[in-house]
Amino acid sequence: MIIKIEQEDNSPAKGMQQFFKRLLELKEIDAVFLPVKLKDSSSIMPSLVTDPARIKDAVLFSPAFPINSARMVSRLSYKVSGRKTAVVLRPCEMRAFIELVKLKQGTREELILIGIDCPKALTSSDYTAYMEKSPLDDDAYIQKVFSENSETLNEFSFSSACNTCENPFPVNTDISILLHGVDLSDGLMAESYSDAGSRILEILEMPETSIPEKRDEVMVQIKETHSKANEAMMADIGEKTDSITKLTVFLDRCINCYNCRNMCPVCYCKECVFNTDVFFHQPVQYHQWSEKKGLIKMPTDTVFYHLTRMAHMSHACVGCGQCSNACPSDINVFELFKTVAHHTQAAFDYLPGSDENEPSPLSVFYEKEFEDVVGIQ
Amino acid sequence: MEKFEPVIIAFVCNWCTYTAADLAGTSRLSYPTNIRLIRVMCTGMVDPQYVIKAFLEGADGVLISGCHPGDCHYINGNYKARRRVKLLKEILPRFGIEKDRLRLTWIGASDGIEFAEVMTRLNDQIIEMGPSQTSLSKAI
Numbered sequence: 001m002i003i004k005i006e007q008e009d010n011s012p013a014k015g016m017q018q019f020f021k022r023l024l025e026l027k028e029i030d031a032v033f034l035p036v037k038l039k040d041s042s043s044i045m046p047s048l049v050t051d052p053a054r055i056k057d058a059v060l061f062s063p064a065f066p067i068n069s070a071r072m073v074s075r076l077s078y079k080v081s082g083r084k085t086a087v088v089l090r091p092c093e094m095r096a097f098i099e100l101v102k103l104k105q106g107t108r109e110e111l112i113l114i115g116i117d118c119p120k121a122l123t124s125s126d127y128t129a130y131m132e133k134s135p136l137d138d139d140a141y142i143q144k145v146f147s148e149n150s151e152t153l154n155e156f157s158f159s160s161a162c163n164t165c166e167n168p169f170p171v172n173t174d175i176s177i178l179l180h181g182v183d184l185s186d187g188l189m190a191e192s193y194s195d196a197g198s199r200i201l202e203i204l205e206m207p208e209t210s211i212p213e214k215r216d217e218v219m220v221q222i223k224e225t226h227s228k229a230n231e232a233m234m235a236d237i238g239e240k241t242d243s244i245t246k247l248t249v250f251l252d253r254c255i256n257c258y259n260c261r262n263m264c265p266v267c268y269c270k271e272c273v274f275n276t277d278v279f280f281h282q283p284v285q286y287h288q289w290s291e292k293k294g295l296i297k298m299p300t301d302t303v304f305y306h307l308t309r310m311a312h313m314s315h316a317c318v319g320c321g322q323c324s325n326a327c328p329s330d331i332n333v334f335e336l337f338k339t340v341a342h343h344t345q346a347a348f349d350y351l352p353g354s355d356e357n358e359p360s361p362l363s364v365f366y367e368k369e370f371e372d373v374v375g376i377q
Numbered sequence: 378m379e380k381f382e383p384v385i386i387a388f389v390c391n392w393c394t395y396t397a398a399d400l401a402g403t404s405r406l407s408y409p410t411n412i413r414l415i416r417v418m419c420t421g422m423v424d425p426q427y428v429i430k431a432f433l434e435g436a437d438g439v440l441i442s443g444c445h446p447g448d449c450h451y452i453n454g455n456y457k458a459r460r461r462v463k464l465l466k467e468i469l470p471r472f473g474i475e476k477d478r479l480r481l482t483w484i485g486a487s488d489g490i491e492f493a494e495v496m497t498r499l500n501d502q503i504i505e506m507g508p509s510q511t512s513l514s515k516a517i
Binding site (some may be wrong): 238241242243244245246247273303304307308310311312314315339340343344347348361362365366367369370373374375376377 | 425426429430433446447453456457459460461462463464465466467468469471472473474480481482483495498499502510511
């Protein structure tokens with residue numbers, strides 16, 4: 001089922017607010033989880049809203065992307081709450097959440113998952129600078145992002161995660177909010193993909209419509225440009241890190257803050273091995289290393305940490321870019337992880353978050369597979 | 378020039394390959410001393426970290442060896458190891474650690490002769506590849 005979302009004053013931003021306000025007022029849902037502009041601030045943070053009056057500060061489409069919300073939705077859903085919650089997620093957040101569902105760190109049962117065509121994002125520091133300079137209003141931003149596939153916003157470049165994203169479209173949703181190829185002045189569209197989603201759309205009593213013909217064409221174009229940017233990025237990173245020596249240089253500013261791990265929505269371990277005593281070395285150990293090599297940089301174990309993280313999460317990397325966003329040393333960890341992820345995902349023929357029923361590659365095995373890696377001839 | 382003596386770390390499972398190594402020993406078969414065996418209960422417990430650590434600390438080669446498919450003492454540990462080796466063989470070569478420096482074999486408990494032969498072959502192949510660049514670098 002596809003409906004046109006009615007809007008007042010030709011404002012898609014207000015139309016979306018009305019959409020959720022009505023769902024709350026009709027008591028069809030108990031809460032909505034979506035990005036909200038905080039009081040007296042330019043910050044937009046994911047928020048759990050229960051009061052219909054507070055929906056007026058919701059901003060679904062903005063360049064703010066402070067955190068991958070999959071982690072937050074996991075917190076809202078890992079146990080039964082007795083509340084029905086509509087959750088609005090960007091495509092990369094949705095894919096990450098599906099990965100967490102596979103790992104039993106979240107469930108869909110009490111959720112209505114609402115995916116949106118991706119409005120792209122700036123890094124958090126660029127977002128702050130952009131808001132201080134000359135921010136567009138919410139509707140103008142939607143107009144800009146969904147009418148031109150630009151790599152920049154005023155003088156700011158969108159995050160490299162967004163410019164290289166090959167799948168900025170919602171999947172695995174109950175309801176998808178469609179903007180690409182849609183005449184925005186006429187209202188956004190919502191398409192349901194499940195019974196629960198259809199029920200919600202029916203209750204709103206909005207006019208039914210059909211997918212605009214242009215949409216497929218627009219999506220293909222976006223995929224193509226982003227794929228090209230992705231190929232170029234991977235070639236560049238491949239060249240910059242093609243030896244351990246170069247990788248060491250690439251990561252040499254790493255201060256072991258583990259922000260990239262903490263902000264990674266698919267770094268799934270409850271307790272990370274790098275926080276355990278295994279890496280709380282004896283003082284004499286450092287001396288022995290130094291005596292062997294003449295010098296050791298401290299903190300140690302930085303290359304080791306990043307390689308281990310790749311072994312743990314690269315098969316599930318959704319390419320959201322929050323690792324780079326969180327790095328205080330400005331290391332381009334996103335580009336490194338995504339490049340490696342591209343190869344590990346290809347090896348297991350796995351696209352994270354694309355299919356809830358497809359098992360995570362390292363959680364299964366088969367009797368006859370990968371026989372090429374066995375043996376010494 | 379001095380002859381290159383590689384360092385090869387071999388994670389061998391208690392029930393098959395380690396027993397085969399034992400048999401090779403009691404049969405008075407010799408195999409290259411460059412290979413240092415680390416006995417683990419099952420290849421399924423070889424965390425990818427162990428392999429990464431071995432390479433970063435300067436190993437020229439890493440071998441994981443366990444029971445033949447279907448023979449695992451813990452039913453399926455060797456299948457899990459195979460997936461992890463596949464994973465590592467995708468990651469490590471991106472950073473200049475060649476695919477063939479990491480090997481996986483199945484050597485059963487009664488295959489003492491095969492054990493000695495495979496170890497000799499592995500050693501020859503690693504010598505041919507030359508020292509790993511990690512053994513020369515200061516990465517930790």
